[in-house]
Amino acid sequence: MKKTAAVLLSFGLVFGCSYGAGQTAEAKTKVKTYQNCKALNKVYKGGVARSSKVKNKGGRTKYKPYVSKALYDANKRLDRDKDYIACEK
Template sequence: MKKYISALLMGTVLIISFSFSTMKVEGAAKVKAVAYKNCTELNKVYKGGVSKDAKTTNKGGKTKYKPFVSAELYKLNEKSDRDNDGIACEK
């Protein structure tokens, strides 16, 4: 009987901890898309700039930071992508 209760309790704890960990991941994936007035403002939040997708590569020289990937955020700040490589305000 003790083994049954112990197994039931452990299973319940695992299920509860798994559900909380998946909630944190889902919440972290949401980003508030903001149109920044210039690259200085955007780079305060996203040091490497903003990329429209993960496969986009920088046309210019070397970059110091990896860009944040968000199609929605890129679309709002597309005016700041001067070299039209799909990465706005890359550093």
């Protein structure tokens, strides 16, 4: 009786943990991509930076960029000057 309860409890824990981990990974992969810089700048006025340590190559900017590696990677094609800040303004 105790062995059966232990096996069922173990199975429940393993199944429950693996089910939750799958949802977390799926939620992290859904990042919005934008068609162009105009659409991205409506939401993020200063653009999107890959990390907080990157420097702008293009000169003075009006706004600070939003920092998000996942969002930058999804919209990497919008970074024309390859300074790791997409659509800086």
